[in-house]
Amino acid sequence: MAQFAYVTTAIVAFFLILLPQSYTSGSILSHNPRSYPLTQSDVDLLEFPLNLEYLEAEFFLYGSLGYGLDEVNPGLTQGGPSPIGAKKAHLDQFTRDVITQFAWQEVGHLRAIKSVVKGFPRPLLNLSTESFAKVFDSAFGHPLVPPFDPYANSINYLLASYVIPYVGLTGYVGTAPKLQANASKSLVAGLLAVESGQDAVIRALLYERAPEKVQPYGITVAEFTNRISDLRNKLGHGGWKDEGLVVPKYRGAEGKISGNVLAGDEFSLGYARTPQEILRIIYGSGNEHVPGGFYPKGADGHIAKSYLPNA
Numbered sequence: 194m195a196q197f198a199y200v201t202t203a204i205v206a207f208f209l210i211l212l213p214q215s216y217t218s219g220s221i222l223s224h225n226p227r228s229y230p231l232t233q234s235d236v237d238l239l240e241f242p243l244n245l246e247y248l249e250a251e252f253f254l255y256g257s258l259g260y261g262l263d264e265v266n267p268g269l270t271q272g273g274p275s276p277i278g279a280k281k282a283h284l285d286q287f288t289r290d291v292i293t294q295f296a297w298q299e300v301g302h303l304r305a306i307k308s309v310v311k312g313f314p315r316p317l318l319n320l321s322t323e324s325f326a327k328v329f330d331s332a333f334g335h336p337l338v339p340p341f342d343p344y345a346n347s348i349n350y351l352l353a354s355y356v357i358p359y360v361g362l363t364g365y366v367g368t369a370p371k372l373q374a375n376a377s378k379s380l381v382a383g384l385l386a387v388e389s390g391q392d393a394v395i396r397a398l399l400y401e402r403a404p405e406k407v408q409p410y411g412i413t414v415a416e417f418t419n420r421i422s423d424l425r426n427k428l429g430h431g432g433w434k435d436e437g438l439v440v441p442k443y444r445g446a447e448g449k450i451s452g453n454v455l456a457g458d459e460f461s462l463g464y465a466r467t468p469q470e471i472l473r474i475i476y477g478s479g480n481e482h483v484p485g486g487f488y489p490k491g492a493d494g495h496i497a498k499s500y501l502p503n504a
Contacts, residue, residue, distance in 0.1 A: 231310070232374065234373065235372055235374050238372060239377055240306070240312055240494040241364070241492075241494050241497060242365065243306055243307075244316060244488070246302045246306065247318065251318055251320060255282075256279075256292055256343075257292040258296065259280065259281030263275055271313065271314035271315065273314030273316060274317045276317075277318065277321050278319060279320040282345075282350045288350065295391050305383070313494055317489055319486070323340070324487060325356070326341045328356060328421075329417075354395050358388055358392045358395065359392045360425065361471075362388040362463065363466040367466050369381050369382070393455060396456075414438070419437030419440075422435035422436055430470065430473060436456040439452065440453045472497060481500040482501065
């Protein structure tokens, strides 16, 4: 029996040696990140997206389940304050199912990032109806009457969801070329894959209803997405990096079509944004030095704090 155990161990060890590093390093890293020290630049770049991941996790958890990280995984918050105004949305069964899946995926994203870098406590998030109403008022250039309520129904919630994941995925596209360690690149590739999938699902669900008018405003779903995308382009000060569901044909894929279920550049590749551009958008101020919007006290991490005057 001892000889059999020895041979078995030797065989397993032999095959582990033969496996490419990419098959083993990820799982090892997740259990013992200190074994694979990262450059400070990589750490900063990996920590920055936690701001968006916290936002998405709380919005999707509350929207689908009626509670957030404080209940499902309080350890991930690292003692950060509970979000302002988040609540359960009035969703149809199918939409609630989809958003619930997104919610648990975001919990996984937080765990994944924190398995590689220390991270920081959940920042103060404003997910109130008033916070979203200000975004939509800014997008249209005047107050909507009644104020937009993201939690009122499925279409409103999907439009509010349109506001969030896409910003994060453009950040991952922008981050990927700057990373140095293979472990960092692998993590961001995995995060980008699922964030892009979430955005695609949201866009597809909205595209199916693109001509439908959102009540009581009498404005089509497509126009709502176009206005939000225009606002993000304006706030980001980074050029054209955002597209609604219906675009002029010359902006569609290969200049051939106006339907735009997936946003992409002239080569149908994902747009990239810098951390500064993302801060300008999520603060709603157009200025990475002026917090507000979803982050009343600003985002956290070395990169975000470097732009805050009193950090």
